[in-house]
Amino acid sequence: MIWHKYQIDNIVQKVSQDLTLWHTERGLVKISRDSLAVPIKQNNHKKGYIFHGEGKLVLDAIIETTEGAIGKPIEEELKKPFLMLGDAEKINGNLEIASKEDLAKMGYKDKQEVISRAQKLFAQFLGKRGICKNRGVIFAFPNKNGKLDMLIAKGSKIVYKAAATVFIANNDNVILKTPQKVILSKHNKYFVIA
Amino acid sequence: MSEEFREEMEKLREEIARLKEQIRSLSEKEEMKRKHGIYIDIGNRVRDYVEDIMECVAEGIHGELEKSVLIGPRGVRIIKRREPLIEEKETEVTLSKTAEIMSALSHEHRLKILKELLSGGKYINELQEKLSEITTSTLSSHLKVLEEAGLVVQEKVRGRYLITMPGRAAYKMAIRTAKFLERGKME
Numbered sequence: 001m002i003w004h005k006y007q008i009d010n011i012v013q014k015v016s017q018d019l020t021l022w023h024t025e026r027g028l029v030k031i032s033r034d035s036l037a038v039p040i041k042q043n044n045h046k047k048g049y050i051f052h053g054e055g056k057l058v059l060d061a062i063i064e065t066t067e068g069a070i071g072k073p074i075e076e077e078l079k080k081p082f083l084m085l086g087d088a089e090k091i092n093g094n095l096e097i098a099s100k101e102d103l104a105k106m107g108y109k110d111k112q113e114v115i116s117r118a119q120k121l122f123a124q125f126l127g128k129r130g131i132c133k134n135r136g137v138i139f140a141f142p143n144k145n146g147k148l149d150m151l152i153a154k155g156s157k158i159v160y161k162a163a164a165t166v167f168i169a170n171n172d173n174v175i176l177k178t179p180q181k182v183i184l185s186k187h188n189k190y191f192v193i194a
Numbered sequence: 195m196s197e198e199f200r201e202e203m204e205k206l207r208e209e210i211a212r213l214k215e216q217i218r219s220l221s222e223k224e225e226m227k228r229k230h231g232i233y234i235d236i237g238n239r240v241r242d243y244v245e246d247i248m249e250c251v252a253e254g255i256h257g258e259l260e261k262s263v264l265i266g267p268r269g270v271r272i273i274k275r276r277e278p279l280i281e282e283k284e285t286e287v288t289l290s291k292t293a294e295i296m297s298a299l300s301h302e303h304r305l306k307i308l309k310e311l312l313s314g315g316k317y318i319n320e321l322q323e324k325l326s327e328i329t330t331s332t333l334s335s336h337l338k339v340l341e342e343a344g345l346v347v348q349e350k351v352r353g354r355y356l357i358t359m360p361g362r363a364a365y366k367m368a369i370r371t372a373k374f375l376e377r378g379k380m381e
Contacts, residue, residue, distance in 0.1 A: 025352050058350045060352070064314075064315060064356060067359050068359035068360070069359065070358070072347055073347070073349060073350040075350060
């Protein structure tokens with residue numbers, strides 16, 4: 001599946017109720033009611049969204065070992081626009097067309113301004129990628145350095161890459177990289193490189 | 195006659211050499227006695243046996259040290275020290291951090307919480323069941339203190355409390371110190 005087949009839709013919607021976009025026992029992504037959503041389409045099917053509003057990312061980047069836990073939870077308030085690709089079906093029924101007032105609440109003067117901002121984020125997201133099998137769900141969150149923190153999840157498999165942290169989990173197999181150390185853990189056995 | 199004489203001379207030389215060896219050995223023993231008090235010749239086999247035992251003891255001590263300091267029973271920690279331990283300075287920051295950790299440990303309830311968490315992560319209601327003498331609000335405030343000191347971490351999604359690696363080390367250190375002091379009092 002080639003990314004250029006995806007395109008930003010020409011409509012702006014708003015979230016009609018608080019939604020949990022992704023949730024496992026290790027993490028979750030939420031978006032609050034009245035946040036704006038611009039659909040990402042592929043062959044006229046909605047495959048994802050670019051959201052802008054009040055969102056939250058929580059990820060327990062913690063490894064349990066027999067010698068104690070290593071790592072800490074990550075909690076990010078998502079106030080900048082962020083991208084979600086995959087698992088769009090469950091969101092489609094919780095959106096309605098955004099009015100001018102809804103756009104104004106988020107500081108936009110018109111629909112086109114929202115769409116162009118969404119396109120800018122999407123272009124940044126596409127910048128580094130050519131081909132993707134598009135399974136599971138992908139999130140891209142702009143960080144304070146102007147780059148994108150990525151979260152890719154499918155079932156219990158998680159890959160999170162941020163400026164300071166890399167967290168990869170597949171059931172009991174976990175890798176955590178912080179600025180100070182790298183921890184590899186498999187079935188309670190672990191290895192720390194500091 | 196001369197042949198008999200030669201044989202006799204040879205026997206005498208051998209006897210002299212044996213006696214000389216005995217005298218040398220005796221004088222060595224005398225010298226050892228003078229230096230170390232008592233000298234017991236335990237023979238090579240006994241000496242090897244004792245050496246084997248000493249080697250086993252040394253290996254045991256070395257293994258225990260590695261287990262408790264560097265290598266966990268189910269994992270390996272590689273520690274790359276930037277500075278030797280001797281050069282580590284007790285700065286104001288390390289002292290205040292030490293005080294913070296000691297303060298977090300300085301409550302029987304908090305030590306009990308850490309002990310419960312040694313066996314694995316627990317939800318607050320599980321802790322409440324195990325530590326029924328502590329009220330829920332007190333338990334929460336104790337957990338907050340432990341969390342702030344970095345001895346405990348709470349999962350934000352599931353809500354379980356986990357003892358951290360420093361938390362485990364601090365708990366063990368506190369227990370060992372208490373045992374050491376108690377033993378000192380008895381002696």
